[in-house]
Amino acid sequence: MKHHPVLLFSLLASLHLSVSAQEPFTAQSRNAPSHESPLTDRLLDDRMARDWGLQPQEWARYQELMKGPLGIQSPNVDPLTALGIEARSDEERRRYAELQVQTEASRVEKLLAYQRAYDEAWQRLNPGMKRVNLLDDKPSTTAMRGSGRIAVFVKDGCEACGQIVQRLQTSGVEFDLYMVGSRKDDARIRDWAKRAQIDPARVRNGNITLNHDGGRWLSLGLPGDLPAVVHEVNGQWQRQP
Incomplete structure (x- = not known):
């Protein structure tokens, strides 16, 4: 069967107009704001x-x-x-x-x-x-010195941490302070110590030491949040109430 040329051209033109008329709607759909995010x-x-x-x-x-x-x-x-x-x-x-x-x-x-x-x-x-030995990169200033020496774990942005350090300092006890999350930044620890009003003289004479935690708190595996005061009993580190 043969198609009439005029009729075929008319059909093609009609198809083209129909497709063109739909294009703006398709583009508008693509550009419409998505409601998935909200x-x-x-x-x-x-x-x-x-x-x-x-x-x-x-x-x-x-x-x-x-x-x-x-x-x-x-x-x-x-x-x-x-x-x-x-x-x-x-x-x-x-x-x-x-x-x-x-x-x-x-x-x-x-x-x-x-x-x-x-x-x-x-x-x-x-x-x-033994789970962990609380030593820093400088053993002369951070070794736990017998059963009378305690370790205090603190973190930045912790009001209770500063309060417990102040109580320990006022009582005159010697302790090693370990800052969790210090990222080995000495300035971070020094700034925290200033805000906590730690006596620089006691740090200089070794009564109080300031140390990076370096994962020690996690290694102890003790329950509870910071601050934490711990001491060694028969080779095991225990948290003080």
Whole structure:
């Protein structure tokens, strides 16, 4: 069967116009803003709120608070503490305090469970080996000096760390201070010591030593957060209450 030339040209032209008419719609679809990102953000926020035991509106309030003075003054504060500090009523304050106690109890339970697994693995893989010897790159200034010498582990941005160091210094006890997260930056430790008001004379005479942690705190495998005061008992490092 033969096609009429005029009819074939008309059909092709019609097809071309039809395709051309659809192109702007296709381009517009490609350039249209995607709604996937806001949806993903919302789902992430909902998950974070659930993880902390909060309602979505409470999580949104926490995010707003962190955009203000609180976020500048305490950039690493957790959601429950932030909401508790900025509570608008006694009821809110009690709610966030209870949530935080529950969260901390759960965290400690998990930490202790892992600690038991770590202890078992250490004994199985390294039977009879002492876990760590608290020595620095300069043994003359950092060796643990008998049963009367204690080690204090601190970290930057920890108000309680400065307080416990001050109490030890006031009591006159000798101790070796190890800064976790110092990244082997001597200036970082010196600045922290100044803020904690550590007596330079006691550092010079060796009553107090300032040292990089270098992974020692993790190697001790002791439970709990920093600050930590530890001492050696029968070859084992124990945390003081």
